[in-house]
Amino acid sequence: MNPNWWQNPARTPDAAAGERARARQQQLTKPRGSLGRLEQLAIDLAALQGRERPGVEAPWIAIFAGDHGVAAEGVSPYPQAVTGQMLRNFAAGGAAIAVLARQLGAELELIDLGCAVPLDPPIAGLRQLHLGPGTANFVEAPAMTEAQLHGALEAGRDSVTRALAAGAQLYIGGEMGIANTTAASALACALLDCPLAALVGPGTGLDAAGVARKATVIERAVALHGGHAGEPLELLRRLGGFEIAALAGAYLACAQQGLAALVDGFICSVAALLAVRLNPSCRDWLLFAHRGAEPGHRHVLEALAAEPLLELGLRLGEGSGAALAVPLLQLACRLHGEMATFAEAAVADAGR
Ligand SMILES: O=C(O)c1ccc[n+]([C@@H]2O[C@H](COP(=O)([O-])O)[C@@H](O)[C@H]2O)c1
Numbered sequence: 326m327n328p329n330w331w332q333n334p335a336r337t338p339d340a341a342a343g344e345r346a347r348a349r350q351q352q353l354t355k356p357r358g359s360l361g362r363l364e365q366l367a368i369d370l371a372a373l374q375g376r377e378r379p380g381v382e383a384p385w386i387a388i389f390a391g392d393h394g395v396a397a398e399g400v401s402p403y404p405q406a407v408t409g410q411m412l413r414n415f416a417a418g419g420a421a422i423a424v425l426a427r428q429l430g431a432e433l434e435l436i437d438l439g440c441a442v443p444l445d446p447p448i449a450g451l452r453q454l455h456l457g458p459g460t461a462n463f464v465e466a467p468a469m470t471e472a473q474l475h476g477a478l479e480a481g482r483d484s485v486t487r488a489l490a491a492g493a494q495l496y497i498g499g500e501m502g503i504a505n506t507t508a509a510s511a512l513a514c515a516l517l518d519c520p521l522a523a524l525v526g527p528g529t530g531l532d533a534a535g536v537a538r539k540a541t542v543i544e545r546a547v548a549l550h551g552g553h554a555g556e557p558l559e560l561l562r563r564l565g566g567f568e569i570a571a572l573a574g575a576y577l578a579c580a581q582q583g584l585a586a587l588v589d590g591f592i593c594s595v596a597a598l599l600a601v602r603l604n605p606s607c608r609d610w611l612l613f614a615h616r617g618a619e620p621g622h623r624h625v626l627e628a629l630a631a632e633p634l635l636e637l638g639l640r641l642g643e644g645s646g647a648a649l650a651v652p653l654l655q656l657a658c659r660l661h662g663e664m665a666t667f668a669e670a671a672v673a674d675a676g677r
């Protein structure tokens with residue numbers, strides 16, 4: 326395996342299948358264009374799935390969890406123990422993403438890359454990688470070692486391989502990690518030509534004083550590591566987190582292995598931005614579910630030229646926004662695949 330596997334080119338979407346889908350859309354019993362963005366969504370999925378009538382009946386949801394050393398700077402209102410506690414809640418079925426996965430009939434895969442607090446008793450069904458007890462505090466040192474970075478990228482890739490082996494038609498990555506909005510904002514600040522103030526927000530619920538403290542922490546981190554601005558992999562190692570690297574690896578692998586990925590919230594979008602900076606050919610395989618409440622999210626989406634499907638004021642993470650958008654994708658596919666054509670229904674078409 327090439328150690329720099331993430332550089333391998335993405336698959337080329339099937340333009341001919343996309344064209345057949347576009348032609349079909351023109352024949353369905355509706356004024357042309359009247360289903361708005363749902364029409365292009367079905368056409369895009371047709372090109373990504375290589376068939377005129379795509380479907381997303383089998384979504385795969387992988388949640389990547391990891392802790393962050395920068396939590397020691399008081400950047401989150403919640404204690405680090407919540408990362409592992411929420412993993413237990415995902416597994417027990419009580420978390421939002423567990424409810425959504427049940428409703429969708431989706432596979433929910435849980436991957437612990439490294440929590441600060443040992444998970445005792447063990448959680449049945451959890452995949453554990455033990456990359457470390459969380460990342461290092463990046464105001465003092467790089468967040469990850471080279472080995473941890475590559476281990477996390479590979480964890481994302483391996484999850485995509487499992488999804489494809491199980492016949493998944495859509496990949497959703499989610500994340501759980503107390504303090505990971507600090508890491509995501511720091512990465513966005515180092516990657517984008519955008520003032521820090523626009524990229525920092527309350528995360529799980531900091532007040533104004535907390536956001537100001539968080540901004541100071543990120544300023545220190547960017548001053549220490551920002552010299553690597555043109556090196557996305559090194560920035561990811563220095564300012565990222567295990568789950569952010571795993572998501573970037575998963576998006577890259579989706580593009581290489583030919584599986585459409587539906588990107589969730591702020592943290593996932595930063596991981597997608599990293600994936601695109603690491604290998605621009607992966608951009609075609611990324612669909613964006615929503616624009617969330619964390620203020621930096623819109624700037625990251627703009628940098629990706631992404632027009633997300635929903636805007637619901639979400640700021641939960643754990644893949645929830647992407648899961649919420651799945652029914653819209655499913656309905657776009659059903660309409661595209663099952664509506665009658667003008668000829669089939671004997672409906673008069675517009676004179677052209
Ligand atoms: O996805 C988002 O847009 C999002 C926005 C704010 C917070 N979160 C979630 O909240 C956690 C990080 O928040 P914080 O305040 O601890 O940095 C992490 O587990 C994320 O899943 C997620």
Ligand SMILES: Cc1cc2nc[nH]c2cc1C
Nearest residue numbers: 403407411529641642643
């Ligand atoms: C309770 C809780 C649930 C979460 N899910 C994703 N991030 C989260 C952060 C907290 C604090």
